[in-house]
Amino acid sequence: MTVQQLYPRLVVADADAAIDFYATAFGAELVERYTDGSGNVVHALLRAGSAVWAVKDGDAVDPPPQGPGAVILALYVDDPDAVAAAVLAGGGSVIFEVSDHPYGERGGRLADPFGHAWMISARTGGLSPAEIQQRTAEAYP
Template sequence: MTVEQLHPRLVVSDADAAISFYAAAFGAELLERYTDGSGRVVHALLRAGPAVWAVKDADDVDQAPTGAGAVILALYVDDPDAVAAAMVTGGGRVVFEVADHSYGDRAGRIADPYGHVWMVAARNEELDPEQIQQRTATAYP
């Protein structure tokens, strides 16, 4: 078996608004968009750089999250501060401010207006796995 692609499918309350939000916040490009007979988005595929994800409107089978979900989407970018600011401008909510972390990343968490939490980050220090483990154990005893 060969895995060809893995991407998240985000269920949201308003897919077209989410597509606009992700375009403004991440520079996402809409690759595909399909609707059912009532115009509800059943699948939209987005890309920002090498990252690919799908969005769909909630329905009776797939429910949109009502709070912070169990999945945190990690998005590595060149400027996490700018991306976090764009997300907040678009209606996102800061969960954790963007800051430098001992494990070598500058990162923060932003909840988008549709209930999904994004960790926006950039690597700001090259560390080997042993250094990351030592620093993490010290920072989070």
């Protein structure tokens, strides 16, 4: 068996609104979009840089809008402050403010308007895995 691709598929109440939000907040481009006979989005693939994810309309229970669900989507960007501002401008909310972290990253956690948690980060230091482990253990005893 060979794994060919893995990407998250986000179930949302309004896939077209989510597509617009992700295009504005993350610079995502719509790669493909398919609907059922009544016009509901059954699959829309998005790409921003090398990140790929999908959205679909659905009746499934979305994650709570203010708290992390079972999954946190990690997105590395050039400017986490600018991306966080775009998320907030588009109706998202802050879970954890963007700040500098001792393990060599600047980032924060935000919820998009559809209830999904995103960790928006940039690597700020060229730390080794051992240095990251040491700093993490010291920061979070």
